[in-house]
Amino acid sequence: MRGWFDQAVGGLPRQFWLLWTGTLVNRVGSFVVIFLAIYLTGERHFSQSQAGLVIGLYGVGGALGTTVGGVLADRWGRKPTMLTAQFGAAALMLALGFAHHYGQILAVTFLLGFFSEAVRPAFSAMMVDVVPDRDRVRAFSLNYWAINLGFALAAVGAGLAAKVDYLLLFVVDAGTTLATALICLIFIKETQPSRTAVRPPRGEAGGLITVLRDRVFVTYLLVSVGGIVVMMQHLSTLPIAMTAEGLSAATYGWVIAVNGVLIVVGQLFVPKLIEKRDPARVLALGSLIIGVGFGLNALAHASWFFALSVIIWTLGEMIQSPSNATTVAALSPAALRGRYQGLNSLSWSAGTALAPIAGGFTQQHLGNAALWIGCFLVCALVALGHILSGPSRRRRIASLGVTAPVLPEPIADVPAVAEPVADPPAKLPTR
Known part of the structure; x- marks a missing residue:
């Protein structure tokens, strides 16, 4: 066990653990997004469609936030972008709690989405900066572990x-x-690579247009969006479906906490399970498992059955998340890392915006059974997309000179990782 533990967590730079700590602290208190659908329909008495629009506006604001945050992370720096976004999000979270009128809630939620999501590209880029290629699967799994430990406690x-x-x-x-903002302000150092040391590829301006012209990367994001739309149903239509079955908000909290608990217990074993395997096939398998899990909700009427479905789609999420993070990192040129991470976060924001709108409409007009069966079909298409586009991603990664991410040999044989200096260095997540 000690050897496994050393291999799982040893050898990572100090700045990574500071980012990891900030992630854990922030996620432990991430109450609002989990219960926003129940709050809007129960406490504020809005309809399902109105609640879906509010949650969707959070996603729209997040889409703009990740785009701006990615550009600022490359131009302004990782740390100032993170600080601005975090302090702004804290103030807007309080403002949302005191907002009562529907128009106020729409406006504040949009701004909250903008600031909350603007931090993600800078955080992701910083983690890629400080963690070397060979350690990224471990680092992403550890960070994902912290996210879900916090999520389980928060639920x-x-x-x-x-x-x-x-x-x-x-x-x-x-x-x-x-x-989290104070941890960043006091302890975390800037890691943005020097502009003179890392330049965009010859003939490319280095802006967002360059990223959007990367057909391999954009195709990967478009394929992934379908899976994101399905995954985000656990925060929008799932709580509404459970309350329709007569289950309380507290019951939903315990059921969804199963997701975080399972990841906390098993996520550290995942890197060894998926190492040296084709990321495209891992992503496809994860998508199918997620689809089966959500599809089973069509048969669920009791809390234990909802919990069983959570267990199944969580297993798919566990193997999919590290492969997603390492794929995005491997496809991102160093000079454009913030922008690539920003566009990746944009895909999550787009999925977050689309999920409650599409899911809420389907749930209200076609019923829960149609919603959950549709989720399975979408995941099946996503899995097929990953299989078909996998070869082009492998060729692109090879052309960038990035080695396939694998776990190191026993930690004693791994050279020590130098502490990052002011110019070089790191990465992130999300759920």
């Missing part, structure tokens, strides 16, 4: 806080976001 804590007062959800969320 349970949010359910308890909602029983006391819904305003408490917003206060705690704002407080942990502020704490």
